Amino acid sequence: MLRLDASQPMPESLRGAIIALGNFDGFHRGHQAVAKEALDWARAEGRPAIIATFDPHPVRYFAPDAPPFRLTTLDQRQELFANAGADAMLVFAFDAALAATTAQDFVTELLARRLGAAGVVTGEDFTFGKGRGGNVAVLRDLGATCGLAARAVGAVAEQGEVVSSSRIRDALKVGDCGLATHLLTRPFAIRGQVQHGDKVGRTIGFPTANLALGNYLRPRYGIYAVTGLIETGPLRGTLLHGAANMGIRPTFDPPKELLEPHFFDFAGDLYGEEIEVSFHHFLRGEAKFDSLDDLIAQMERDCLQAKDLLSGIARK
Structure with missing residues (x-):
């Protein structure tokens, strides 16, 4: 067009x-x-x-x-x-x-x-x-x-109120993905180029595809069940399921605001590719953990919950 x-x-x-x-x-x-x-x-x-x-x-x-x-x-x-x-x-x-x-x-x-x-x-x-x-x-x-x-x-x-961009922003700020999706007719999605990060996720078994947030609204910080559509490269059109951290990663220093989706059962190289991450469900708020073991245990629970919530969405 x-x-x-x-x-x-x-x-x-x-x-x-x-x-x-x-x-x-x-x-x-x-x-x-x-x-x-x-x-x-x-x-x-x-x-x-x-x-x-x-x-x-x-x-x-x-x-x-x-x-x-x-x-x-x-x-x-x-x-x-x-x-x-x-x-x-x-x-x-x-x-x-x-x-x-x-x-x-x-x-x-x-x-x-x-x-x-x-x-x-x-x-x-x-x-x-x-x-x-x-x-x-x-x-x-x-x-x-x-x-x-x-x-x-x-x-x-x-639902008794006028549909507006402000109403959608307010829903996203409190993590109400369901209302945002209903008003938009699709999930809110952040699109960006995958960038190199600290690679901490890779060392603990949860590699992430890090995206800068640019001018996008910041949804409520926390963990989300997401899908990721690969927009460029040899895997263009592939839809992945995952869990993402949206926020500043309080367990790690220094704080760094990022969207960090971890895609299940995926080991490809996405650096430099453009992906669109859609927010389907808010799982929990961002939290600081006393140890990496505590963080890993919680991430495993988050991934299981996200997999269950996304099970009805077909992969491509």
């Missing part, structure tokens, strides 16, 4: 598209409803369908020191948008120029003239433009002056 830069002219073949417009971090049930409306509209009129996103997130621009909070990378969003049926992903780089763009210019100059959109779909709470001067009503009114139709999709509720 094409990845388009919103600062550049739209390819002629994609002008006249219907654009689903939002940040879409996580691409949860609410986001999927907005995308579906755009895709259905585009198909009904024989137009291209595009899903747009902002990167970096506006919060990162206005509050650069905010703790990491991302649920998905651009690469993950591109795959999710492609799976939803979009023809392209459109990326708005949120920088000083975009932050200073008025609501009127965003609609008339950017969406209508440069990108040539025929229609835009947003959530009902979508705001845009300098000082958040634009909302759904402004989008409709300005769009009507330049041939740009606009639709809004209401919030999606699950």
